[in-house]
Structures are given as C-alpha cells and as structure tokens.
Amino acid sequence: xxxIAALAAALFAAPLVGLALQVPxxxxxxxxxxxxxxxxxWLSLQCSVAAAALSVVLGLPLATWLAGxxxxxxxxxxVIATLPMVLPPVVGGIALLLAxxxxxxxxxxxxxxxxxxxxxxxxxxxxxxxYVAMPYFVLTVEGGIRSCDPRYAAAAxxxxxxxxxxxxTVTLPMVAPSLRAGLLVAWARALxxxxxxxxxxxxxxxxxxxxxLAIYHALEAQPDAAIALSMLLLLVSAxxxxxxxxxxxxxx
Amino acid sequence: MNVDVDFTLQRGDFSLxxxxxxxxxxxxxxxxxxxxxxxxxxxxxxxxxxxxSGHVRLGDQVVDDGAGAGFVPPERRGVGFVFQDHLLxxxxxxRDNVAYGLRSRGVKARLARTVADDWLQRVGLGAxxxxxxxxxxxxxAQRVALARALAVKPQLLLLDAPLAAxxxxxxxxxxxxxxxxxxxxxxxCVLVAHDxxxxxxxxxxxxxxxxxxxxxxxxxxxxxxxxxxxxxxxxVGLNCFRGVCAGNALRLAxxxxxxxxxxxxxxxxxxxxxxxxxxxxxxxxxxxxxVWCAPVLGLExxxxxxxxxxxxxxxxxxxxxEAAVRDLELDGGGSVWAxxxxxxxxxxxx
Numbered sequence: 001x002x003x004i005a006a007l008a009a010a011l012f013a014a015p016l017v018g019l020a021l022q023v024p025x026x027x028x029x030x031x032x033x034x035x036x037x038x039x040x041x042w043l044s045l046q047c048s049v050a051a052a053a054l055s056v057v058l059g060l061p062l063a064t065w066l067a068g069x070x071x072x073x074x075x076x077x078x079v080i081a082t083l084p085m086v087l088p089p090v091v092g093g094i095a096l097l098l099a100x101x102x103x104x105x106x107x108x109x110x111x112x113x114x115x116x117x118x119x120x121x122x123x124x125x126x127x128x129x130x131y132v133a134m135p136y137f138v139l140t141v142e143g144g145i146r147s148c149d150p151r152y153a154a155a156a157x158x159x160x161x162x163x164x165x166x167x168x169t170v171t172l173p174m175v176a177p178s179l180r181a182g183l184l185v186a187w188a189r190a191l192x193x194x195x196x197x198x199x200x201x202x203x204x205x206x207x208x209x210x211x212x213l214a215i216y217h218a219l220e221a222q223p224d225a226a227i228a229l230s231m232l233l234l235l236v237s238a239x240x241x242x243x244x245x246x247x248x249x250x251x252x
Numbered sequence: 253m254n255v256d257v258d259f260t261l262q263r264g265d266f267s268l269x270x271x272x273x274x275x276x277x278x279x280x281x282x283x284x285x286x287x288x289x290x291x292x293x294x295x296x297x298x299x300x301x302x303x304x305s306g307h308v309r310l311g312d313q314v315v316d317d318g319a320g321a322g323f324v325p326p327e328r329r330g331v332g333f334v335f336q337d338h339l340l341x342x343x344x345x346x347r348d349n350v351a352y353g354l355r356s357r358g359v360k361a362r363l364a365r366t367v368a369d370d371w372l373q374r375v376g377l378g379a380x381x382x383x384x385x386x387x388x389x390x391x392x393a394q395r396v397a398l399a400r401a402l403a404v405k406p407q408l409l410l411l412d413a414p415l416a417a418x419x420x421x422x423x424x425x426x427x428x429x430x431x432x433x434x435x436x437x438x439x440x441c442v443l444v445a446h447d448x449x450x451x452x453x454x455x456x457x458x459x460x461x462x463x464x465x466x467x468x469x470x471x472x473x474x475x476x477x478x479x480x481x482x483x484x485x486x487x488v489g490l491n492c493f494r495g496v497c498a499g500n501a502l503r504l505a506x507x508x509x510x511x512x513x514x515x516x517x518x519x520x521x522x523x524x525x526x527x528x529x530x531x532x533x534x535x536x537x538x539x540x541x542x543v544w545c546a547p548v549l550g551l552e553x554x555x556x557x558x559x560x561x562x563x564x565x566x567x568x569x570x571x572x573x574e575a576a577v578r579d580l581e582l583d584g585g586g587s588v589w590a591x592x593x594x595x596x597x598x599x600x601x602x
Binding site: 149151152154155156157158159160161162163165169170173174176 | 298299300325326327329331332333335339341342343352353356357400401404
C-alpha cells in the first residue's frame with residue numbers, strides 16, 4: 001500500500017525534478033527576454049486577466065442565479081456551464097469555431113451586420129479561455145453563496161438595506177473567500193489554456209500565441225526556451241497554489 | 253406605532269393563524285412550545301414572510317394584506333429585528349454593524365459611526381466598538397444586535413429569544429440592559445420569550461401560541477386564572493414570588509423571608525419549580541434555610557404527579573408523586589413540612 005502511494009507521489013515529483021534539472025539557468029534571463037517570449041508573456045497576461053475579469057462580470061450573476069434555485073432550468077444551465085470543465089478543450093475549440101465561424105450561428109450575423117470576425121483574433125483567445133475558465137469561477141462562487149446563511153441578508157433588509165445593497169454589502173463580503181479562490185483558479189486555468197485556444201484562435205505571434213502555445217511552438221526549434229517558459233508557468237502555478245492554501249489545504 | 257395583525261400563513265404542513273394587538277410603548281411577549289410559530293410571527297411582522305390572508309397593520313399603514321400588491325418589503329417597514337443568534341455581520345466591526353442601518357439610509361459614514369458609538373455606550377459596550385463579532389461573547393453580541401436594531405429608531409422592535417444566546421452568567425445583565433432599553437423605547441415591542449421569567453421581566457402582556465394558534469393572551473398575571481391549555485397551566489404552574497432582596501435574603505410582600513442562592517439587591521421576581529419543593533412528615537434533619545410547616549389547602553391530580561397547594565405565609569405549590577401523597581397522608585389535609593433549597597430559586601430583577 002505504502003509502496004504504491006510512494007509510486008504515485010513519485011509520478012508527480014519526477015516531472016518537476018526533470019524539468020528543474022533541465023532549466024538552462026545561466027541563459028534564463030536571455031531566453032525569457034527574447035522578443036517572441038516577451039510577446040507571448042504579455043499576450044498571455046492580457047488575455048488571462050481579461051478572461052478572469054470576464055468570468056467575474058458574467059460568472060457572478062450566473063453563480064448567484066444558480067445558487068438561488070433548483071428547478072429543471074437551474075439544473076440544466078448548471079450542466080452546460082460545467083461541461084467545459086470535463087470537455088476536451090480541443091472539442092470546445094472546435095465548437096466555438098463552428099459557432100463563431102463565418103457560417104456559424106453567432107459568427108454569421110456578427111460578420112454580416114457588424115463586419116466582425118472573431119476566430120483567429122486576440123478576442124477569440126479571450127473567448128476560448130473564458131469558455132474554459134469561467135466554470136471554475138461559477139461553481140466555486142455558487143458553492144460559496146449556497147453555504148452562506150440567507151438570514152444575514154434578511155437581517156440587512158430589516159435594517160433598511162435594499163436586497164441589492166444587502167447582496168453587495170453582506171452576502172458578497174461573506175463569500176469573499178470563494179470569490180478569491182474562484183478568481184484565482186479561473187485565472188490560472190486561463191493562463192494555461194492550450195487546446196481550445198489553438199483550435200479557435202490559431203497560433204500567431206503577437207496576436208494569439210499565448211505562453212502555452214509559444215512553449216509548444218518552441219519545443220522543436222528552441223527546446224531551451226520551451227523549458228525556460230515551462231519553468232515560468234510552473235512557478236506561477238506554485239504561487240497560485242500558495243495563495244489558495246487556505247481554501248484547498250485546510251486540514252480539519 | 254400601534255400594531256394590529258390578524259393573518260394566516262401556510263408553510264409546508266404548518267399553518268399559522270395569529271391575531272395580535274400591541275400599542276406604542278407596550279411590550280408583548282410571545283410564549284409557546286418550540287415550533288408553535290413564534291419566530292414566524294416575528295418574521296411576518298418584519299416582512300420576511302408574506303401572509304396568505306388577513307392584514308398586518310403597522311401604525312395606520314397596512315403593510316401586507318395577503319394580496320401581494322400592497323406588500324411593503326422589510327427595508328421600508330421601519331422595524332428593528334434582533335435575531336436569536338444575533339446575525340451580526342462577521343466582516344464588520346461592532347461599530348460598523350450598529351452603523352449599518354444608518355448607512356443604508358444614506359447617513360454619512362462619520363455621523364453613522366458617531367451615532368453607533370453612542371448606542372454601543374448605551375448598551376454598555378462603549379469600549380468594544382472595534383471588536384469583530386467573532387471576538388464578542390454571546391451576551392455582548394446580543395447587545396450589539398440590540399444596538400444595531402435600535403440605532404435606526406424603529407417604530408416596532410422585534411426580539412427573537414434575545415436571551416437565548418447568552419450564557420447563564422451574562423443573562424441577568426443582558427436582561428437588565430433589555431429592561432432599560434425597553435423602558436426608554438417609545439415604540440411597540442414584540443418579543444419571543446423562552447420562559448416565564450423573561451416574559452415577566454420584560455413584557456406587559458403575553459400571547460401564548462400553540463401549533464400556530466394563539467390560545468390565550470392578556471396580562472401575565474391573568475394567564476393563570478383560567479389556563480387555556482395544559483401548556484399554559486404548566487407555564488404558570490411555576491411558583492412565582494415578588495419581593496425585595498438584600499443579599500441572599502428575599503423578603504416577600506407578606507413579610508415572610510426566603511433564602512435564595514444568588515445574591516441580589518432590590519426588587520426581584522423569583523420563580524421556583526413545584527418539583528423543587530420537598531415535603532416531609534416531620535421537620536427535616538440538617539439545616540436547610542427554607543423550612544416551614546404549612547397547611548395543605550388542596551390536591552390537584554395530574555397525569556403523572558400530584559400538585560399540592562400549601563397555604564400560610566409562603567403560598568406555594570409542590571409537585572410530588574402519588575406514593576408520596578400516601579406516605580405523607582396528604583389526602584386528609586392537615587399540615588406538612590416544606591423545604592426548599594436556596595439554589596432552586598431563579599431570581600431576576602423585577
């Protein structure tokens with residue numbers, strides 16, 4: 001039993017060690033400051049922050065609504081909002097491409113009425129990453145709101161607060177830990193998004209080639225750069241875990 | 253404002269039909285077993301539940317007529333609600349909790365905090381303004397909740413078992429704070445009381461709820477004249493003494509003196525469960541403080557016990573078993589020795 005547990009732990013540890021051993025530490029700064037890398041870094045940062053922001057703006061109302069009921073409609077919406085978490089990202093990318101492409105159900109009217117094409121633009125990166133990342137935010141926040149005693153908001157209304165004010169000044173602060181956790185996980189998921197992005201947005205340097213795509217692109221020609229970028233993403237992930245330690249690693 | 257309600261409400265299997273009147277300056281205590289609908293009645297008054305039919309009139313405004321159209325939401329009813337588990341906002345300090353209602357009404361932060369500090373002072377927590385609810389004891393938290401409800405100057409104050417969250421040692425002090433605040437409060441007050449002592453100390457009149465119906469209401473003293481149900485009989489079956497305490501000595505209006513476990517000073521109400529009165533044929537050995545010989549005035553047989561009414565200087569009811577009645581030969585009247593341990597009295601300021 002313990003031997004198998006050790007094997008499992010080794011399975012997680014080996015890649016980390018392997019990566020760390022291969023990092024070309026002396027050339028690290030040079031590799032990270034190369035034009036292509038800086039482009040990818042900057043784009044990733046912009047897109048992941050935009051996706052995280054979009055997840056909050058769209059996801060918070062959705063999470064609030066989902067937490068408020070258990071009808072068939074609620075359950076159905078929860079299923080389709082959760083789907084991207086288990087769907088292979090490349091399938092999500094193809095589905096987005098079909099919907100927002102020139103002949104798609106959304107893409108066609110967009111192109112015809114507004115002359116807007118979404119696929120293979122920076123906007124499509126944001127859309128793809130939001131599609132994949134928002135479920136994490138929605139589910140985390142919905143759980144938070146559900147576990148929040150509604151009588152607190154009721155108490156606020158007896159003190160003269162409108163339901164909206166009670167939501168903003170009582171419920172939201174009470175679910176702040178869930179909001180923080182949901183936001184972090186969604187952002188981390190957006191930063192690492194690969195499959196849906198490359199399918200729906202392609203890989204064009206400066207406009208759609210985010211960090212994960214840049215790593216994949218560099219793997220053959222400049223393996224050192226790929227390893228350096230991988231190390232960077234690993235460190236970012238570790239930092240996210242550190243920030244989530246309260247929510248995820250609480251020992252009773 | 254005067255409160256006049258007469259409504260019905262259906263929640264799942266539970267139906268509630270309640271009619272009550274409370275005048276400004278008056279405090280009504282709702283008594284009743286668990287699940288009788290006391291808290292739900294408060295929530296109806298606050299606007300947290302809508303009624304199915306009837307009316308809820310606060311002052312000259314009908315705030316709920318069961319039709320939905322005239323329903324006035326809680327934030328526009330001008331009520332103050334103190335919840336049983338106080339429901340203080342954990343992310344705000346005690347001061348900001350008290351200031352919350354004023355802030356919701358558009359009062360500037362600085363002024364709201366000044367007013368909040370003043371209210372905290374009044375409930376005896378002037379120094380705890382910066383404390384978070386998590387750092388407050390149950391009694392302190394309930395004081396903050398009281399200050400929070402009063403700070404918006406409600407016309408109707410609703411208290412849901414305000415003493416339940418405080419531990420025994422803090423209860424009396426909290427009760428005194430409530431008494432003071434209720435005396436100064438000019439609006440109407442409805443409170444849920446969990447025992448007769450609380451109702452006696454805080455309320456002018458009572459309504460007893462059972463299974464969603466008001467079975468009896470009126471002045472507390474009148475409740476026992478003709479108990480409407482077993483619950484009421486049991487409720488008022490407690491021995492109740494009014495008198496003046498000096499330390500552990502409680503002097504009753506008739507002149508008799510009793511010894512109570514917890515020292516007090518001034519006018520008090522002491523309650524005592526009939527089971528706590530022990531009866532003997534002969535003067536009991538040892539030296540219990542409260543021992544006297546009393547004439548037996550009558551017996552009242554209940555399902556599982558006999559209530560013995562004793563006369564004399566300390567009129568009291570004792571609850572004993574049928575076997576004890578035989579042993580003590582109480583059926584024939586006569587007299588009997590009664591003993592009460594000082595610690596059995598529950599004493600509270602009148």
